Amino acid sequence: MFQKIRVQLVTLNAAVLLILLLVSGMALYLFLEHRLLERVDDGLRDMQLVAVQQMPDRLVVRPNGRTLDMPMVTIVYDNQGGVVQQAPDSQFVNGDLEALRDLKISDVPQSIKLDGHSYRVLTALAPSVQVTQANPFFPAGLDVTNVQRTLQVVRNIDAEEDVLSTLLVVIVTGTLLGAALTVGAGFFLAGRALVPIRQAWERQQQFVADASHELRTPLAVVQSHSELMLRHPTETVQEQSRNVAVVLKETKRMTKLVSDLLTLARTDSNQLLIEGxxxxxxxxxxxxxxxxxxxxxxxxxxxxxxxxxxxxxxxxxxxxxxxxxxxxxxxxxxxxxxxxxxxxxxxxxxxxxxxxxxxxxxxxxxxxxxxxxxxxxxxxxxxxxxxxxxxxxxxxxxxxxxxxxxxxxxxxxxxxxxxxxxxxxxx
Ligand SMILES: Nc1ncnc2c1ncn2[C@@H]1O[C@H](COP(=O)(O)OP(=O)(O)O)[C@@H](O)[C@H]1O
Ligand SMILES: [Mg+2]
CATH class of the missing domain: 3.30.565.10 (Histidine kinase-like ATPase, C-terminal domain)
Structure with a gap:
């Protein structure tokens, strides 16, 4: 019985602790992830502003001083999805470019994995540009088209991801280790805490067993003497006085025993108090x-x-x-x-x-x-x-x-x- 209580206690404790550790670990992870990406995203937005300012109608994009500490790539697409400009040049090619182009325009930067590296990308509409072309059929004429452009700012976030994955490993191993420790320590402590309870329980069991045993003897004596008296229903009390005396004596003994037992039972449950x-x-x-x-x-x-x-x-x-x-x-x-x-x-x-x-x-x-x-x-x-x-x-x-x-x-x-x-x- 005590083994079962011990296991239940430990499991409950460990479960509660595990949940607490997991919740706090996850909270820490999410908080840190938020903070790290927030910094990246701020950088992306700054860069986007700068890039837009620098492209009134010419497609020249250069990172300015404030964002230089973040290696960023800006890409400008035309309305057909073709890359008009990439700065610095040729950072992304072919497949990577296709994957980037497919990202939707949004105020919120998105994460993407390319070739095993992680990137944060902010995709936005850029001011349109007027493209003027000579018309081959009317050499004197000029074709003017408005081309809608899309500006993408891309930043590598491998370092941030690295920090986050290390943190995840730390949290998971910490939680598992903590859980294992709680189970071990809990098992030991619960065992120790249960010792006095087990002793009290065993004493109580012994007490009940002894008490029943003590009561059985006088009860048996009373029963046998009453049966003896019943065998001679016509005899007077005087003639049966020996049996009556035994019954009386045993009843008295039992009364005393029961009152003593009651006293002790009450002292055990601290119901008996001493008047001072x-x-x-x-x-x-x-x-x-x-x-x-x-x-x-x-x-x-x-x-x-x-x-x-x-x-x-x-x-x-x-x-x-x-x-x-x-x-x-x-x-x-x-x-x-x-x-x-x-x-x-x-x-x-x-x-x-x-x-x-x-x-x-x-x-x-x-x-x-x-x-x-x-x-x-x-x-x-x-x-x-x-x-x-x-x-x-x-x-x-x-x-x-x-x-x-x-x-x-x-x-x-x-x-x-x-x-x-x-x-x-x-x-
Ligand atoms: N004054 C005494 N002289 C000899 N033995 C005693 C004396 N007081 C107690 N004892 C012993 O201690 C035991 C326990 O005493 P007690 O708790 O009063 O139980 P009980 O008197 O009902 O047997 C007795 O059975 C007896 O063996
Ligand atoms: Mg005595």
Whole structure:
């Protein structure tokens, strides 16, 4: 899928760039062609004026000083198309002359290729001339005819064409090279840009797969126990209490799991925001640990709290409570009877530190780096019995990071675990 996106991205980019390069290249080419020919055409027009002035009735045409820098040829035709005069002489002969003669009279100079050379030609009507001839039948008489003439000014534009064709080569190779470079660079860059997207996508896929897997087990348990109950429709709830209890327990587990999943899904899409209000961390800790003291006593554990002073924090009280509950839940869950749990809360520099330590089963060094991963559980078989889904610490980590804090865990197997949270007081 990502390969396809990558190819699409690159093709689109390259196509856009290619079009841009082509358009700008063509524009440059046309502009330059226009400018170059404009100069030639101006020269042709000047020359035409001069030539016309110099041919009142005699056919003498000579380029004047201003146009001498442009090697131009002027040709005068009579009304039959015969060449009356060419200056300089004999520049064009036979076939070339025929091709030139065929050009139409026009205000706009035209381009023509003769013998592999390029020329720009301006063809115009010239003033007519009176031709006086002796009449052979009446020796005394004279024949006077008005001959309409055509004046052509021709200029070689090989140099201009040369510049233009070189430019064309430069534009075409530049465009192709640019396109090739864009494709190469684009492919590389698109690959790099897609890496985080691919990773996020894969994480999301994994998350969905794990979530469905986690939901399947309690659902199967609920289904099988409901079926068991249906087999004895006449039995009372009391007689079926074992099955009812299992169904209830699994439903509770699922509710918790779904709400955790929802939390994480919302954090992923940045829909969950942290409310920043002033709160008293010492009071929150006191409050939450009070709720857990009874539970600890029931499991014959000691719960100590050390709260140092008046600890103020900007943050979301509900989320901080949730964080404490997650940490205390774990401490209680993974500590045996007779163990002890300690909660320490104090100010250290610009941050507040919250430490939850227990003398429980600890975490294997191999598991330690992964306990904050979603769905990660140290001992799958055991924690399943404890009802954990492996999402607690992921949520805890999100809460801490949303408060711009840090969370870390230290643990010695069979000795105990300490989770330390540090929250900056100004977040
Ligand atoms: N206080 C603790 N003592 C021992 N192991 C712990 C403790 N806290 C967390 N763990 C380990 O980290 C894993 C992940 O914890 P958590 O995300 O809260 O998931 P859950 O508690 O649902 O299994 C647990 O399965 C457990 O193996
Ligand atoms: Mg937990």
């Amino acid at each position: 209000r002033a709160l008293r961390l010492d009071e929150v800790v006191r409050d939450v640990t009070e709720d857990y003291r009874l539970m600890a006593e029931l499991q014959e554990m000691e719960l100590h709290t050390q709260i140092h002073g008046h600890l103020e924090l900007i943050g979301d009280e509900n989320r901080i409570r949730q964080l404490l509950v997650i940490l205390l839940d774990n401490a209680l869950k993974y500590t045996m009877e007779g163990g002890s749990i300690e909660v320490i809360c104090r100010q250290i520099g610009p941050a507040l530190e919250l430490k939850v330590s227990d003398t429980g089963i600890g975490i294997a060094p191999d598991d330690l780096p992964r306990i904050f991963d979603r769905f990660y559980r140290g001992d799958k078989a055991r924690t399943r019995a404890e009802g954990g889904s492996g999402l607690g610490l992921s949520i805890a980590q999100w809460i801490v990071e949303a408060h711009h804090g840090k969370i870390r865990a230290e643990s010695t197997l069979h000795r105990g675990t300490t989770v330390t949270v540090s929250l900056p007081t100004k977040s």
